[in-house]
Amino acid sequence: MGMPFEERLGGDIKRVEHELMLVKQQAVRPAGLTVAQYAALLVLNDHPGVSAAELARRCRVTPQTMTTILRNLEAADLIARVPHEVHRNVLETRLTEAGRAAFEVADERASAVERRLADEFSADERETLRALLARCSKALTAQP
Numbered sequence: 625m626g627m628p629f630e631e632r633l634g635g636d637i638k639r640v641e642h643e644l645m646l647v648k649q650q651a652v653r654p655a656g657l658t659v660a661q662y663a664a665l666l667v668l669n670d671h672p673g674v675s676a677a678e679l680a681r682r683c684r685v686t687p688q689t690m691t692t693i694l695r696n697l698e699a700a701d702l703i704a705r706v707p708h709e710v711h712r713n714v715l716e717t718r719l720t721e722a723g724r725a726a727f728e729v730a731d732e733r734a735s736a737v738e739r740r741l742a743d744e745f746s747a748d749e750r751e752t753l754r755a756l757l758a759r760c761s762k763a764l765t766a767q768p
Contacts (some may be wrong), residue, residue, distance in 0.1 A: 643727035
């Protein structure tokens with residue numbers, strides 16, 4: 625049988641995720657970035673040289689989507705991709721000076737969004753929310 629709309633948690637989760645992405649998009653736009661580009665620069669800032677495949681996993685996008693993101697970042701001179709010293713068929717990706725500058729502007733603004741969200745909850749509530757979201761993930765990914 626079906627389930628009444630009001631009882632469906634998926635809609636609530638999607639609404640909040642959509643609102644978060646809209647607010648973050650507004651936050652990173654002055655740096656000339658999209659949320660997806662910002663996410664890639666965030667991972668690259670913390671893990672310089674990471675492969676495109678690993679970058680896609682960490683940003684939770686498909687490899688094909690990451691290829692497009694990287695192409696656009698490279699065209700804007702925000703990243704540089706160079707062959708790995710040992711594994712020549714692997715490209716290492718690093719921020720350029722322009723990429724670091726754009727990242728810093730975007731990160732300051734995106735961090736403010738994250739702080740605003742976190743400040744709505746006590747430390748215990750944030751821990752509970754993370755635990756509840758982990759349970760959601762487990763319920764959705766567990767084999768039936």
